[in-house]
Amino acid sequence: MESYAGKVVVLTGASEGIGRALALRFARAGARLALAARNAARLNSLAEECRGLGAQALVVPTDVGSREQCEALADAAFAHFGAIDVLVLNAGATMWSRLDELEDANVLERLMRVNYLGAAWLTRRALPALVAARGRIVAVSSLTGLAGVPTRTGYAASKHAMFGFFDSLRVELADRGVSVTVVAPDFVRSEIHRRAAGPDGKPLGTNPMQDASIMGADECAGIIADAALARRRLVITSFRGKLMRWIRLLAPGLVDRLAARAIRRRR
Numbered sequence: 001m002e003s004y005a006g007k008v009v010v011l012t013g014a015s016e017g018i019g020r021a022l023a024l025r026f027a028r029a030g031a032r033l034a035l036a037a038r039n040a041a042r043l044n045s046l047a048e049e050c051r052g053l054g055a056q057a058l059v060v061p062t063d064v065g066s067r068e069q070c071e072a073l074a075d076a077a078f079a080h081f082g083a084i085d086v087l088v089l090n091a092g093a094t095m096w097s098r099l100d101e102l103e104d105a106n107v108l109e110r111l112m113r114v115n116y117l118g119a120a121w122l123t124r125r126a127l128p129a130l131v132a133a134r135g136r137i138v139a140v141s142s143l144t145g146l147a148g149v150p151t152r153t154g155y156a157a158s159k160h161a162m163f164g165f166f167d168s169l170r171v172e173l174a175d176r177g178v179s180v181t182v183v184a185p186d187f188v189r190s191e192i193h194r195r196a197a198g199p200d201g202k203p204l205g206t207n208p209m210q211d212a213s214i215m216g217a218d219e220c221a222g223i224i225a226d227a228a229l230a231r232r233r234l235v236i237t238s239f240r241g242k243l244m245r246w247i248r249l250l251a252p253g254l255v256d257r258l259a260a261r262a263i264r265r266r267r
Helices: 017-028 040-052 067-081 106-133 153-172 217-229 239-250 252-266
Strands: 008-012 032-037 056-061 086-089 136-140 179-184 234-236
Touching (some): 008 017, 008 106, 017 032, 017 040, 017 217, 067 106, 086 106, 106 136, 136 153, 179 217, 234 239
Parallel strands (some): 008 086, 032 056
16 A cells, blocks of 8 residues: 655644644655645644654645635646645534534534635645546545534535545546545544634633533544545444444434434533
8 A cells, every 4th residue: 555655745734633633643744835824823743743854844724715825826836846646635614413402503614615615716726737647635524424413404505425435536536646535523622612612703712512422533543544545435434323324324313313412412
């Protein structure tokens, strides 16, 4: 199997959680990194850590909700390294509110821009370089991209959109040597939940997802990195997720009840 040594990896949502864990894994493997997120201070700290592991690291502060910034990220990575071998679309935002309690409808647009459109814009801009490198695209979606989840309507919609976009793109790229891996993580301990938009559109400020049984970010990052290297098509990170995918075909109402119960347990 190939390795990440010397590969140019563009990674969004790199400053914390799964993204940070991925960056450190890629750095230990000898990749050259273009690190993107909104928080420049955290990115710079991470970049120093990656350099300490022997990796090259370029910091590109980016809000993926902006098409212009997505395009600037791809351009900066290519200008600096002369190639893009791996594009990891990990940046994301979520919500924690029933639709009938949502006071700020702008939340729905923001989630679509960050989770779906940002990934689409960045992929489009990086595509010529990825084709030239016969590279890899890794889209980090969610189990909610495969099934509906209460209190996550806008989030689920954006993650469903990711599946549609990248499944279609995979077909378009079938003869170009570029693999498309879509990842559907189950619950992961991450700061994304602390920043989840509540009914008023403001971040919750607390993380309700601290259950010790939930997968850690480093474990999830390991699954993603291995899957991308193997050019896998779809990765569901938990047995429960794999099981629910098939049950949904036979008993969709049961999956609805299980999803509702899972959310109640985490509140």
